[in-house]
Amino acid sequence: MAEFLSLHDAVARYVEDGATVAMEGFTHLIPFAAGHEVIRQRKRDLTLIRMTPDLVYDQLIGAGCVKKLIFSWGGNPGVGSLHRLRDAVEKGWPHKIEIHEHSHAAMACAFEAGAAGLPLAVLRGYVGSELPNVNDQIKFIECPFTGERLAAVPSVRPDVSIVHAQKADRKGNVLVEGIIGVQKEAVLAAKYSIVTVEEIVDDLMTLPDYHPNACVIPGWAISAIAVAEKGSYPSYAHGYYPRDNRFYKEWDTIARDREVFTQWLEENVYNAGGQS
Amino acid sequence: MSLEYTSAEMMTVTAARALENGMTCFVGIGLPSEAANLARLTHAPEVVLIYESGTLQTKPDVLPLSIGDGELCESALTTVSVPEMFRYWLQGGHISVGFLGTAQIDRYCNLNTTLIGDYHDPKVRLPGGGGAPEIATNAHEVFITLKHSKRTFVKDVDFITTLGFGRDGKGRDGVPNIGKGPTRAITDLCVMKPDPETKELVVVSLHPGVSREDVYDATGWEIRFAEQLESTPEPNAHELEVLRELKERTARKHTGEV
Numbered sequence: 417m418a419e420f421l422s423l424h425d426a427v428a429r430y431v432e433d434g435a436t437v438a439m440e441g442f443t444h445l446i447p448f449a450a451g452h453e454v455i456r457q458r459k460r461d462l463t464l465i466r467m468t469p470d471l472v473y474d475q476l477i478g479a480g481c482v483k484k485l486i487f488s489w490g491g492n493p494g495v496g497s498l499h500r501l502r503d504a505v506e507k508g509w510p511h512k513i514e515i516h517e518h519s520h521a522a523m524a525c526a527f528e529a530g531a532a533g534l535p536l537a538v539l540r541g542y543v544g545s546e547l548p549n550v551n552d553q554i555k556f557i558e559c560p561f562t563g564e565r566l567a568a569v570p571s572v573r574p575d576v577s578i579v580h581a582q583k584a585d586r587k588g589n590v591l592v593e594g595i596i597g598v599q600k601e602a603v604l605a606a607k608y609s610i611v612t613v614e615e616i617v618d619d620l621m622t623l624p625d626y627h628p629n630a631c632v633i634p635g636w637a638i639s640a641i642a643v644a645e646k647g648s649y650p651s652y653a654h655g656y657y658p659r660d661n662r663f664y665k666e667w668d669t670i671a672r673d674r675e676v677f678t679q680w681l682e683e684n685v686y687n688a689g690g691q692s
Numbered sequence: 693m694s695l696e697y698t699s700a701e702m703m704t705v706t707a708a709r710a711l712e713n714g715m716t717c718f719v720g721i722g723l724p725s726e727a728a729n730l731a732r733l734t735h736a737p738e739v740v741l742i743y744e745s746g747t748l749q750t751k752p753d754v755l756p757l758s759i760g761d762g763e764l765c766e767s768a769l770t771t772v773s774v775p776e777m778f779r780y781w782l783q784g785g786h787i788s789v790g791f792l793g794t795a796q797i798d799r800y801c802n803l804n805t806t807l808i809g810d811y812h813d814p815k816v817r818l819p820g821g822g823g824a825p826e827i828a829t830n831a832h833e834v835f836i837t838l839k840h841s842k843r844t845f846v847k848d849v850d851f852i853t854t855l856g857f858g859r860d861g862k863g864r865d866g867v868p869n870i871g872k873g874p875t876r877a878i879t880d881l882c883v884m885k886p887d888p889e890t891k892e893l894v895v896v897s898l899h900p901g902v903s904r905e906d907v908y909d910a911t912g913w914e915i916r917f918a919e920q921l922e923s924t925p926e927p928n929a930h931e932l933e934v935l936r937e938l939k940e941r942t943a944r945k946h947t948g949e950v
Contacts, residue, residue: 442745442774443760467774468822491819493758494721502817517806520744521778521826528775540783543870544802544855544863545825550811564868594765595745597774631773652762661757661946 418588418611418635423642426610427453430576430639431462434483438465438574438606439472440527442597443493444654447580448472449647450612452685455479465572467523467598468493471650471667474500475685477513478677484514486572488523495664499671509674516553519545522569527598529571530605541567577606580648581633582655584613585620588635594654596631603633612644614656697927699880700839702899704730704935705927707791707837707878713738717789718782718827721759723837724791726938727878729755733934742781744823746772754942778823782830790831790871792824793838796849799892799913800863801836801856801874803828804849811851824854833872840879840910847913861891881907883924887916897922 421429431437431454439447451472454462463484464473471492476482478500490501504513518526521541529537538557548554548567557568579599581592590611592599603609611633620626635641646653650660670680697705707727711717713736719728721743729752732739740749745760749769756764765771772781781787795818796804803824809815828834838844848859856874857863864870877884883897895907896918904917927935 443758444745444762444765487820489820489822490817493760494756497817497819505817506814517820519821519825520774520823521783524775524778528779539779539826540830540869541826543825543829543867544852544858545821546852547806547821547825594762595747595760595771597746597760600773601775654762654765658762659758664757 418584418638418641420588421640421642423449423453423612423644426640426642427457430608430610431457431459432575433459434461435575436463436465438572438577438602440466440577440579440597440599440602441648441651442467442595443470444595444597444652445580445592445599445648446470446472446651447578447612447647448649448651449644450578450580450610451476452688455481455681455685465574467520469498469501471498471664474498474667474671475681477501477504478510478671479681479685480510482513484516486516486518488518488520492664492667494661495668499668500677503674516551517547518551518554518569519547522554522567523572524598526569526572527601527605530573531601534571536568537571538566538568572605574602574606576608576610577602578610578612579603580612580644580653582614582653583617583620584611584635584641585617587619588638588641589620590633590635590638590641591620592631592633600631600633603638608639610640610642611638612642612647614645614647614653616643695926695929695932697932699899701927701932701935702924703837703839703878703880705931706883706899706924707835708734708931710835710876710878711736711739711789711791715788716740716742716786717791718742718744718787718823718831720792720824721756722793724793724835725755727837728791729938730931730935733938734931742777742787744774744777746774746777748772748781754945755938757946778826782826785830787827787831788833790827790834792827792834792836792854794836794844794854796844796846797836797838797877798846798849798856799915800858800861801877801886801891801893802849802852802858803836803854803856804851806851806853808850821853828854828856828873829870831871834874836874836877838879840881840907842910842912845911857886857891881910892916894918895921897924899924900926
C-alpha cells in the first residue's frame with residue numbers, strides 16, 4: 417500500500433548507495449524533482465536505467481552519483497549532446513562510468529518483461545547492428561517453434577523505480593495522462609517504487625473527466641507517493657505546464673563547461689531546499 | 693517565373709514528395725519530421741504520422757522540438773505506451789515507411805548515430821540508436837534524409853548503429869521477416885538509391901544547379917551516377933509557402949515558451 421512521504425523521506429528510505437534505479441518518463445513527466453533530491457542526498461555508485469537519459473541523468477552523472485548507465489538514446493532532445501554524459505564517457509569526469517547501450521525497442525521490451533516478471537525480453541531486433549558487439553547484455557536465441565533468430569536482452573528489474581504523474585488520490589491510486597512512456601512498466605518491474613505527483617485529489621474515480629480506460633496505477637502496487645509540484649519541470653506535465661524548450665537549449669551552454677555546471681548545481685540543486 | 697529557394701528547402705520538399713497518401717510513416721525527429729509534416733500539409737493529407745513516443749496518427753500544428761512534445765500527443769488520434777508502439781505497431785508490421793536522419797551514412801546505407809572513433813575510446817560520443825535499429829529493419833522500407841558532406845557521407849561508417857545493407861551489401865540477404873531497407877536517400881544536393889544488385893548508393897537525380905562534381909566532392913567514396921541521371925523537380929510556390937509558414941509558426945512557438 418502506498419505510503420505518503422515527503423520526497424526527502426521517500427528518497428532517503430528507498431534509494432540506497434549502489435542501488436539500481438530507473439527514473440522514467442519518455443520526454444514527458446521526467447521526475448526532475450526526485451532526481452535533484454537524489455543529488456542532494458549525495459547518493460553514490462548508482463546504476464541508472466532510462467531509455468532517454470535526458471537532462472536529469474546528465475545532472476546525476478555530472479554530480480558524481482552514477483557508476484553505470486543503461487540507456488538507448490543519450491542526447492538533449494532537439495538540441496544536441498548531453499555534455500556531462502559525454503564528459504564522463506570521453507574524459508572520465510567526474511569519474512569514468514560504465515555504459516550498457518541498447519535500442520529503444522529493446523529497452524521498452526525489457527521494461528515490459530520486467531513488469532511481467534520474466535527474466536528476459538525477446539524481440540525481432542538488432543539485426544545487422546553492431547551494438548551486440550559492444551554490449552554483452554544483447555544475445556540471440558532461436559525460436560523453439562519456427563527456428564527464427566531473435567534478439568534477447570535481460571529484463572529490467574530495478575531496486576527502485578521513480579516516476580512522476582499528474583494526480584494521486586487519497587488511497588494512493590495514481591493517474592498518468594498524455595505520453596505514458598514506460599512508467600507503468602517501470603513501477604511494476606521494480607522492487608520498490610516512488611511516484612511523485614503534481615497534486616493529491618480526493619478520489620480519482622469521481623473526477624469529471626475520469627475514463628474507464630485511463631492509465632491508472634493502483635495504490636497497492638506503489639511503495640511511496642510524494643507531492644512534488646512542477647516536479648517534472650523543465651520537461652512537462654500534460655494538462656499542467658508545458659516543456660520549457662528554452663531551458664533545454666540553455667542547458668547546452670550550462671552543461672558544456674564543468675565550472676558553469678558545478679555552479680548551476682550548487683545554486684539550483686544543493687542550495688535549493690526540497691523545492692527544485 | 694523562377695522561384696527563389698534554399699538548398700535546405702529543396703531537400704525538405706524533395707523528401708516530403710517521397711511520402712504518399714496511404715503510407716504509415718514512423719517519423720524521426722529533425723529533418724524527417726519537417727519533411728513528413730510538409731507532405732501532410734500539402735499533397736498527402738492522409739499520410740499517417742507516428743512518433744516513437746507513442747503518438748499514433750498525429751497532426752502537429754508546429755514541428756516538435758523533441759520526440760515527445762505535448763503537441764504530438766494533443767493532436768494524435770490516440771497515444772499508446774512505448775512498449776506497445778515498438779512491439780505492436782512497428783514490430784507487428786504496421787509501418788510502411790521509416791523516415792530517418794543520421795550523423796553518418798556509408799555507401800551501403802548503414803547509419804551511425806553512436807560515436808566517431810573507437811567504441812571504447814571515442815573521439816565524439818553521439819546520442820546512440822534510439823528507435824532507429826528496429827525502425828530500419830521492421831518498417832517495410834526506409835527513407836533517409838540528411839545534409840550532404842564528406843563528414844556525413846563516408847565510405848564505411850565507424851560503427852553500424854542501424855543496418856542499411858551491412859559491410860558488404862548483403863546484410864539483409866536470407867534474413868526472414870525483414871523490411872526492404874533504405875530505398876532512397878535525399879540530401880540538399882541529390883537523390884540516391886541503392887543499386888538493385890550491389891546495394892551501393894547511386895545518384896539518380898541531381899537538384900537544379902548542382903553538378904556531378906559538387907556531389908563527388910561532398911562524398912567520401914567514388915560515388916556512381918545512374919546512366920539515366922535525372923534532374924529533381926523544383927519546389928513549387930505552394931510547397932515553399934506552406935514550408936515557410938510551418939517553420940515560422942514553429943520558431944514563434946518555441947521561442948515564446950517560458
